[in-house]
Amino acid sequence: MASSLKNPNVFIGPRQGAALNAFLKKNKYSSIFIICDSNTLKHCLSPLVLSCISLKEAEVIELEPGEDSKHIEVLGSIWQTLTDFGADKKSLIINLGGGVVSDIGGFAASTYKRGIDYINIPTTLLAIADASVGGKTGINFSGIKNLLGTITQPKAVFVDALFLKTLPTRHIINGFAEIIKIALVQDKKFFTAISHLKINSNYNNAAVIKKAISLKTGVIKKDPNEKSLRKILNFGHTIGHAVESLFLEKEYSLLHGEAIAIGMIVESYLCLTLKRITKTEFNLIHKSLAVNFKFYKIPAEDLARFVEYLSQDKKNINKTYLFALLKGIGKCDPQVKVSRAQTGKALAYYNSKIANAS
Numbered sequence: 020m021a022s023s024l025k026n027p028n029v030f031i032g033p034r035q036g037a038a039l040n041a042f043l044k045k046n047k048y049s050s051i052f053i054i055c056d057s058n059t060l061k062h063c064l065s066p067l068v069l070s071c072i073s074l075k076e077a078e079v080i081e082l083e084p085g086e087d088s089k090h091i092e093v094l095g096s097i098w099q100t101l102t103d104f105g106a107d108k109k110s111l112i113i114n115l116g117g118g119v120v121s122d123i124g125g126f127a128a129s130t131y132k133r134g135i136d137y138i139n140i141p142t143t144l145l146a147i148a149d150a151s152v153g154g155k156t157g158i159n160f161s162g163i164k165n166l167l168g169t170i171t172q173p174k175a176v177f178v179d180a181l182f183l184k185t186l187p188t189r190h191i192i193n194g195f196a197e198i199i200k201i202a203l204v205q206d207k208k209f210f211t212a213i214s215h216l217k218i219n220s221n222y223n224n225a226a227v228i229k230k231a232i233s234l235k236t237g238v239i240k241k242d243p244n245e246k247s248l249r250k251i252l253n254f255g256h257t258i259g260h261a262v263e264s265l266f267l268e269k270e271y272s273l274l275h276g277e278a279i280a281i282g283m284i285v286e287s288y289l290c291l292t293l294k295r296i297t298k299t300e301f302n303l304i305h306k307s308l309a310v311n312f313k314f315y316k317i318p319a320e321d322l323a324r325f326v327e328y329l330s331q332d333k334k335n336i337n338k339t340y341l342f343a344l345l346k347g348i349g350k351c352d353p354q355v356k357v358s359r360a361q362t363g364k365a366l367a368y369y370n371s372k373i374a375n376a377s
């Protein structure tokens with residue numbers, strides 16, 4: 020499936036070394052920094068360097084794995100390393116990892132010396148299908164997901180699904196949530212094709228991955244700075260980010276896609292109550308998410324805290340919640356006003372009828 024989706028420059032397929040070598044040769048960077056976490060350092064760095072000889076001299080910046088690394092102190096340590104090693108305007112950052120690495124590495128690149136080039140080499144399904152493409156970078160701040168960040172496009176994205184071989188199954192399933200989302204908001208036929216799939220450890224479906232990326236890049240090309248259309252990609256994320264933030268405080272934290280799956284079901288129920296989807300469509304979405312995801316309850320004692328997180332959502336304007344909501348399966352409106360009472364009802368329905376019921 021070797022191919023390139025132009026602008027943003029996404030190269031998809033096995034053996035990306037040659038394309039990467041050509042890219043590096045053409046751009047003549049003064050120095051190269053590879054950001055990875057300890058897992059991608061262990062599993063992905065050697066194959067990458069072996070396939071692309073130009074990377075032999077690159078400096079490696081290693082982060083702790085996990086969401087906690089999207090932290091201002093970690094960002095500071097990346098800036099410090101760049102400074103210590105004399106990175107200049109012609110330096111390049113390569114983010115080799117999942118969404119955590121590409122989010123913080125992209126943010127570091129977009130701010131260092133007012134911006135240097137970066138490329139993404141995603142190694143998780145979530146990063147391949149979503150996080151590595153589109154240029155959203157960022158870190159969490161004050162316990163709030165992605166509060167600080169930029170939209171800065173990577174110079175290129177090199178996607179090789181072979182990296183998924185070492186990815187734990189829970190993380191493969193996690194990434195599938197974003198594939199379901201992109202189908203739900205844009206392509207009914209694609210949703211129908213993938214809605215029944217039970218994801219396992221070997222999941223590496225080139226056609227599905229390519230379709231998900233091309234749907235996302237199609238949106239990014241039309242609205243890179245999220246003025247309007249791009250907001251449809253936030254379906255499931257208004258509730259999902261609040262769920263993710265809440266569970267970050269708990270012993271058992273949820274992965275991004277796991278939280279977004281909950282967000283998609285609650286927001287689908289909102290769509291149902293607002294007569295934007297039918298009961299049959301709601302049931303289809305529910306059934307499809309239940310194949311791979313667990314619906315954890317939002318404990319009653321946490322609801323006030325949950326509403327606080329919802330109020331922090333970047334899409335809110337004048338204290339009104341603005342959701343990206345489906346208009347039938349395969350279509351989505353980017354900004355739909357929803358009252359707090361309607362949101363409260365959807366949460367109550369989720370907690371009483373759906374959570375822990377799958």
Ligand SMILES: NC(=O)c1ccc[n+]([C@@H]2O[C@H](COP(=O)([O-])OP(=O)(O)OC[C@H]3O[C@@H](n4cnc5c(N)ncnc54)[C@H](O)[C@@H]3O)[C@@H](O)[C@H]2O)c1
Nearest residue numbers: 058062084085117118119142143145150155182185186275
């Ligand atoms: N910028 C965007 O557009 C965007 C979109 C969606 C999600 N995100 C962000 O992405 C983050 C989640 O990304 P993620 O799910 O990729 O998590 P992640 O980056 O934490 O990676 C998941 C785990 O898998 C390990 N790992 C990565 N690649 C591996 C491999 N090939 N083999 C073995 N282990 C490997 C990592 O070390 C980590 O432990 C969240 O912070 C979320 O907010 C960003």
